[in-house]
Amino acid sequence: MAQVRNKQILASGYITGNPKQTDMYLKNSTITLQLPLHASSETVLVKNLVLSCDPYMRGTKRTDRNSLFNSFSPDSPIVGYGVCKVLDSKHPDFQKGDLVWGITKWEEYSIITKTDSFIKIEHTDVPLSYYNGLLGMPGMTAYAGFYEVGFPKKGDYVFISSAFGAVGQLVGQLAKLLGCYVVGSAGSKYKVDILKSKFGFDEAFNYKEEQDLDATLKKYFPNGIDIYFDNVGGDMLEAALVNMRRLGRIVVAGMISQYELDEPQGIKNLVNIVYKQIKVDAFTVYDYYHLYPKFLDTILPYIREGKITYVEDIANGIESGPAALEAMFTGKSSGKQVVLLAHE
Amino acid sequence: MAQVRNKQILASGYITGNPKQTDMYLKNSTITLQLPLHASSETVLVKNLVLSCDPYMRGTKRTDRNSLFNSFSPDSPIVGYGVCKVLDSKHPDFQKGDLVWGITKWEEYSIITKTDSFIKIEHTDVPLSYYNGLLGMPGMTAYAGFYEVGFPKKGDYVFISSAFGAVGQLVGQLAKLLGCYVVGSAGSKYKVDILKSKFGFDEAFNYKEEQDLDATLKKYFPNGIDIYFDNVGGDMLEAALVNMRRLGRIVVAGMISQYELDEPQGIKNLVNIVYKQIKVDAFTVYDYYHLYPKFLDTILPYIREGKITYVEDIANGIESGPAALEAMFTGKSSGKQVVLLAHE
Numbered sequence: 001m002a003q004v005r006n007k008q009i010l011a012s013g014y015i016t017g018n019p020k021q022t023d024m025y026l027k028n029s030t031i032t033l034q035l036p037l038h039a040s041s042e043t044v045l046v047k048n049l050v051l052s053c054d055p056y057m058r059g060t061k062r063t064d065r066n067s068l069f070n071s072f073s074p075d076s077p078i079v080g081y082g083v084c085k086v087l088d089s090k091h092p093d094f095q096k097g098d099l100v101w102g103i104t105k106w107e108e109y110s111i112i113t114k115t116d117s118f119i120k121i122e123h124t125d126v127p128l129s130y131y132n133g134l135l136g137m138p139g140m141t142a143y144a145g146f147y148e149v150g151f152p153k154k155g156d157y158v159f160i161s162s163a164f165g166a167v168g169q170l171v172g173q174l175a176k177l178l179g180c181y182v183v184g185s186a187g188s189k190y191k192v193d194i195l196k197s198k199f200g201f202d203e204a205f206n207y208k209e210e211q212d213l214d215a216t217l218k219k220y221f222p223n224g225i226d227i228y229f230d231n232v233g234g235d236m237l238e239a240a241l242v243n244m245r246r247l248g249r250i251v252v253a254g255m256i257s258q259y260e261l262d263e264p265q266g267i268k269n270l271v272n273i274v275y276k277q278i279k280v281d282a283f284t285v286y287d288y289y290h291l292y293p294k295f296l297d298t299i300l301p302y303i304r305e306g307k308i309t310y311v312e313d314i315a316n317g318i319e320s321g322p323a324a325l326e327a328m329f330t331g332k333s334s335g336k337q338v339v340l341l342a343h344e
Numbered sequence: 345m346a347q348v349r350n351k352q353i354l355a356s357g358y359i360t361g362n363p364k365q366t367d368m369y370l371k372n373s374t375i376t377l378q379l380p381l382h383a384s385s386e387t388v389l390v391k392n393l394v395l396s397c398d399p400y401m402r403g404t405k406r407t408d409r410n411s412l413f414n415s416f417s418p419d420s421p422i423v424g425y426g427v428c429k430v431l432d433s434k435h436p437d438f439q440k441g442d443l444v445w446g447i448t449k450w451e452e453y454s455i456i457t458k459t460d461s462f463i464k465i466e467h468t469d470v471p472l473s474y475y476n477g478l479l480g481m482p483g484m485t486a487y488a489g490f491y492e493v494g495f496p497k498k499g500d501y502v503f504i505s506s507a508f509g510a511v512g513q514l515v516g517q518l519a520k521l522l523g524c525y526v527v528g529s530a531g532s533k534y535k536v537d538i539l540k541s542k543f544g545f546d547e548a549f550n551y552k553e554e555q556d557l558d559a560t561l562k563k564y565f566p567n568g569i570d571i572y573f574d575n576v577g578g579d580m581l582e583a584a585l586v587n588m589r590r591l592g593r594i595v596v597a598g599m600i601s602q603y604e605l606d607e608p609q610g611i612k613n614l615v616n617i618v619y620k621q622i623k624v625d626a627f628t629v630y631d632y633y634h635l636y637p638k639f640l641d642t643i644l645p646y647i648r649e650g651k652i653t654y655v656e657d658i659a660n661g662i663e664s665g666p667a668a669l670e671a672m673f674t675g676k677s678s679g680k681q682v683v684l685l686a687h688e
Contacts, residue, residue, distance in 0.1 A: 233615060247631070258615045266610020271577060271602045273626040280624040282617040287591075 006031040009321045010073040015059035016328040017260050024078065024322040031109045035088045042091045043113045046084035051321060052132035053328040054081060054166070054335035055256060064282075078106035078321070083121070085344060091115055099124065101131035106321055108341060119292065126303055127312075133336035134310040135299065136188045137285055138166035139152055141253055143295045146174050147215045149281045150227045150251045154179035155159035157221055159240060161207075162231035164191035165204065166336040167253055169199060170299075171229050172259035173308050180227075185221045185236065187331045198309060213239035227251065233258045234265050240268035244278050252282035311335035347374040352451035353665045355416040359403035361604050362673040368422065368666040375453045379432045384606060385433045387457050392448055393688065395665060396476035397672040397681035398510070399600055420663070421451035427465070427475045429688060435459055443468065445475035450665055452685060463636065469648055469658075477680035478654040479643065482510035482630055485597055487639045488632035490518050493625045494571045496594045499521035501565055503584060505551075506575035508535035508655075509599055510680040514643075515544060515573050517652050520544045524571075527564045529580065531675045540651060557583035571595065577602045578609050585613035587594035588622050596626035655679035 006029045009207050013231045015023050030055060035045050055322060057071040057080055071079045082104040094100060094115070102117035104110050112118070113216035121131055133139060144169070155299070158175040163184025172195065175182045183203040184195045195204035203220050210216040217239050224245035230237055233255025242252065258264045302308035313335040321339045328337040350373045359367050378530045379389050401415040401424055415423045417424055426448040429468055430438050438444060438459070446461035448454050456462070476485060489511070490496060502519040504512045507528025516539065519526045527547040539548035547564050554560040561569070561583050568589035577599025584594065602608045614652045617624060646652035657679040659668035672681040 027516045087546075233618070252618055255615050255618050258618075264612050264615045267614045268608050268610045270581075270611045270614065271599050271608045273624065274577070274596055274599050274602075277626050277628045277631070280617065281624070282621050282623070284621045287621070 001032050001034050001176045003030040003032050004109070005029075006108050007318050008077045008105075009074050009318060010077055011068045011185045015072045018058050019072065019325055021322040021326045023072075024325075026319055029107070031111075032275055033087055035090060035111065039090050039111070040113060042115055043081065043089075043111060044086055044091050044094050044100075044115050044118070045088040045109065045111050046100070046104060047087055047109055047342065048082050048084050048107065048341050049099075049340075050083040050129045051104075051106055051318075051334070051339040051341065052081035052136070053321075053339065054138065055149050055254060055328070057325060058259065058329070059088075063251065077110075078325075080106065081132055081137055083128050084110070089227075094118065094120065094265060099128065101136055106318065106339075108318060121295070123300055126300070129312055129314065129338050129340065130303075130310060132338050133166045133171060133312060134303070134308070135296065138336065139299065140168055140288060140292060140295055141165045141285040142170035143299070144285055144291060145191065145229060145251045146227075148170060148288060148291070149283050150229065152178055152180060152227055156180045156239050157223060157245070158182045158227045158228035158229065159221065159225045160184045160229040160231075160277050161236045162186065162196055162254075162256065163201065163204065164335075165231060168229070168231060169310060169336070170308070172199050172201050173302075175227075176202075177302070177307065190334065194311060207236065214242055217243040224248070229253065230255070232256050232317045234272065238269050239246055241267070241272045241278070244272060244276055248276060250278060250280040252280060313337045317340045317341070345376050345378050347376050348453070350375040350452050351372075351662050352421045352449075353662060354419050357418045362402050363416065363666075363669055365666040365670045368669075370663055371453060373451070375455075376408075377431055377453065378545055379434060379455065383434050383455070385458060386459050387433075387455060388430055388435050388444075388459050388462070389432040389453065389455050390444070390448060391431055391453055391686065392426050392428050392451065393443075393684075394473045394476055395426040395448075395450055395662075395683040395685065396425035396480065397665075397669045397677070397683065398482065399598060399672070401669060402673070414486065421454075422669075424450065425476055425481055427472050428454070429450050433620065438462065438464065439582060443472065445480055447449035450662065451681075452662060456666050467640070467644055470644070473656055473658065473682050474647075474654060475685065476682050477510045477656060478514060478647070480653070481608040482680065483514055483643065484632065484636060484639055485629040486511045486514035486518065487643070488629055488635060489573060489595045489597050489627060490515050490571075492635070493627050494573065494593050495565070496522055496571055497522060501567060501589070502525045502571045502573065503565065503569045504528045504573040504575075505580045505584075506530065506598075506600065507539055507545065507548065508573060508679075512573070512575060513654060513680070514652070516543050516545050517646075519571075520546075520647070521651065534678065538655060542655065551580065553601045558586055561587040573597065574599070576600050581614050582611055585611070585616045585622070588616060589618055590620045592620060592622045594622060594624040596624060641649065657681045659683045661685065 008027045074086040099121040100118045125243040158180045164186040185207045190206040228240040228250045231254045234257035313333040352371045430442040443465040444462045502524045508530040529551045536548040539545040572584040572594045578601035657677040
């Protein structure tokens, strides 16, 4: 059978910290669009339609980091989430023509031998790219973190850092739908405006323009914070600890401000958790994937009714992948960052 | 009706930080052992039998501290837990002759108008002083913290700081009864020996003799810690964070190392909660008092069967109260510190 072109994005070497465009390069390979006869029984050949840029896609020096997989191996395609179409399959659960989302590689076509992350896409009346964000891993992170870890209730005062991120957007909208008072922080006036106008946040602020985060939070939460959905750690966590209410919950989805530091920042206000009986709970979405059907049942109707919306930054073509990934880490993406390779 | 002597221990002035003997003084007052006719409908006159010395009995500069009551007001009797006998009562739930435990005052006889903390003692086949410790607020703290906050399971690796304290003793024994591996830290060889010989801890160490707490915990927990029951905060919390296992739980009952500091210590290893999806949960026993009957049903049989034991340091006579309280804060008490005033 004839071979076709297979453009790939590969890592130049080992990456430490946040990846830059220059850490990756394009390679023009070829591939046969049929699985070899000897392919193992769970192997699937896919066409990658949309690739996902996510904050976990970074090198780490920390050996104690619990990573399910490494996105970067020298001269190998970047590994990450994507939406794919099955072209050939030895796996009993996936047939030619199926749409799936899960962990794939940054190339036009991939042979995937480890398919445990694949979830078949049953609902195609929403943008397929949503399965990289709102309806994929970030969406599940928002849902599990808010409902299963945050124990939210109507009327709660909710603060979300990195609120414009792939996770924060949904957390804020879920909180509003429940009847919470919601404030978000983000890194630009553009993002702050969208948080309020499109996502219905009660308030939002640009953390880069604030001198004293403690005072800022006191201004927006004169009665204190019930739930802090923390994506950043560091100074924002410090300020939030001071402003939490009794029995408050800090849901830690990430501490992106800390990963690049040689020595992590000391958090001085931790003793507040004793004074105010606060729960600080870090979690990983992988422990909650069994809730995915329930999640879809909850979110899909909201999307169809226009009650939940989502902002994506769609880069076009696999060549734009490295710049898109760098943009996500530097806060330049204007929405959940994805890379569109093909519509079908 | 004739008046009788009523020795009292009063606070000399406002107390900041840990109380010293010299912050209190003895006063010989008198009292009539009958409630006045005009006493309000919930008032109770009690004879104080055993008074309790507990770590919350300290002055604090912090305005955000959530205290249910203040133990020290100038020239007023110290306020704290005690076991009492009812001598006269306007309260429908308490009759003359009843034994109760709850918040009373450091004096031989007290008129208590705020009796919401009082719990009637139904089981007197155990030492009455236990209702200040093992069967009182510290015991409930251990029980609620271990079971309701720690989510323990058989085989868990459990570390308890201040393990010889009024709370730690019981946490360790509950963990052993469940089939956990239990290590405790304490501040003297005497305490370490009792933790192992009497309470059945698998291991125990004197934290004052350890130079590198991280290495110490690695030695005792080569596979890591599932539950850290934290009574101290600070350096021990820092070391525990590094040694927690994935999905570990840090149950924060107190951070006694931090209360005296002008500026709290920065906790640098907090980012570990993200790497390992750790839950840090501070709690107060007051949110779990509805479980008290269930607690008694669990603990009383263990006491009767000798499966749970308790070490008390019993100071004799109200005059010994100030020294006993200071001893508890300086780690000199050889067991849960109580002050015995009368047997009945």
